[in-house]
Amino acid sequence: MGHTSFHSRADRRRSPVALIDVEHLSFAYDAVPVLDDVTLSVAPGEKLAILGGNGSGKTTLAQWIAGWLPRGTFKASQGSVTIEGRSWAELDAATRAGAAQFVGQVPMQQLSGFAFTVRDEIAFGAGNLGLPEPEIRERVQTATAMCNLGHLADRDPFSLSGGEQQRLSIAAAMAMRPRALVLDEPTGNFDPESRDALLAQMAKLPEELAIVWCDVTLGAAMAVAERFVLLDAGRIAYDGDATGLLTHPRTEQIFGLPAVAEAALLLQAQELWPEGTPISADPLKVAQVLRPMLAAAP
Numbered sequence: 001m002g003h004t005s006f007h008s009r010a011d012r013r014r015s016p017v018a019l020i021d022v023e024h025l026s027f028a029y030d031a032v033p034v035l036d037d038v039t040l041s042v043a044p045g046e047k048l049a050i051l052g053g054n055g056s057g058k059t060t061l062a063q064w065i066a067g068w069l070p071r072g073t074f075k076a077s078q079g080s081v082t083i084e085g086r087s088w089a090e091l092d093a094a095t096r097a098g099a100a101q102f103v104g105q106v107p108m109q110q111l112s113g114f115a116f117t118v119r120d121e122i123a124f125g126a127g128n129l130g131l132p133e134p135e136i137r138e139r140v141q142t143a144t145a146m147c148n149l150g151h152l153a154d155r156d157p158f159s160l161s162g163g164e165q166q167r168l169s170i171a172a173a174m175a176m177r178p179r180a181l182v183l184d185e186p187t188g189n190f191d192p193e194s195r196d197a198l199l200a201q202m203a204k205l206p207e208e209l210a211i212v213w214c215d216v217t218l219g220a221a222m223a224v225a226e227r228f229v230l231l232d233a234g235r236i237a238y239d240g241d242a243t244g245l246l247t248h249p250r251t252e253q254i255f256g257l258p259a260v261a262e263a264a265l266l267l268q269a270q271e272l273w274p275e276g277t278p279i280s281a282d283p284l285k286v287a288q289v290l291r292p293m294l295a296a297a298p
């Protein structure tokens with residue numbers, strides 16, 4: 001799969017103080033319950049994946065983590081979300097922007113509409129923070145390089161393809177230098193080459209930046225994250241390492257055995273899969289899935 005891995009960082013010392021704390025959060029859109037008693041904390045610099053099927057509540061949880069919903073009209077029916085112990089509602093807009101940035105699935109919705117070029121779009125949010133010009137320029141340069149947008153810097157943001165706009169949204173969020181970057185299916189409309197390019201860039205992000213990567217597929221998340229949360233009908237079904245995720249029965253049901261087997265093979269190639277651990281309780285099914293995959297391997 002050609003992924004870059006963060007797993008080598010898994011033993012990095014973590015601050016005992018959480019950056020973002022979600023405690024017993026339950027939430028409903030009108031009468032439809034979406035999150036059910038979710039407790040989860042994100043440490044500074046932690047690389048966390050939130051995985052689950054369509055409608056499991058990933059986007060909603062990601063927005064709560066990034067402080068989006070408390071700004072709207074919706075209220076939690078139970079529980080709280082705090083950043084360094086403070087409620088999002090207590091923080092002013094600039095502090096919130098510096099704490100966490102959310103990049104959604106529809107990149108065009110995130111363009112400011114005020115920038116004529118990609119370069120200006122990346123500078124827009126950072127400019128709103130009132131930073132000195134040289135600092136803005138430096139941030140724009142770094143984010144542009146990181147998201148491989150140099151050749152598009154003079155283009156009209158609205159003329160970019162979907163995948164390019166997604167990279168632009170990520171660059172604009174990074175230029176805000178948040179402590180947490182919350183990405184909702186960031187490679188959803190990427191071709192494999194763009195996906196691997198973004199994953200390679202992700203590996204170069206500052207260690208202290210927390211990443212929350214939400215996805216409906218396993219592959220990219222396996223390359224980025226060191227901790228995996230499985231969301232199932234608004235509840236946390238699993239929270240732990242990659243091996244535990246891939247051997248969890250709901251993972252196989254939600255993502256399918258071929259995806260689980262592929263992810264396990266990836267970990268095995270990195271010597272991160274514990275020897276003798278079966279990926280599924282059903283060895284016959286595993287043999288059926290793995291035989292053609294192994295035969296196709298170079």
Ligand SMILES: Nc1ncnc2c1ncn2[C@@H]1O[C@H](COP(=O)(O)OP(=O)(O)OP(=O)(O)O)[C@@H](O)[C@H]1O
Nearest residue numbers: 029032034052053054055056057058059060061216
């Ligand atoms: N604004 C809204 N009003 C009413 N219901 C909503 C709203 N947004 C989401 N929902 C519902 O909440 C549930 C969870 O949606 P959410 O977008 O959080 O899931 P998801 O796991 O991100 O899904 P996907 O993988 O399809 O993006 C779904 O049943 C969805 O229909």
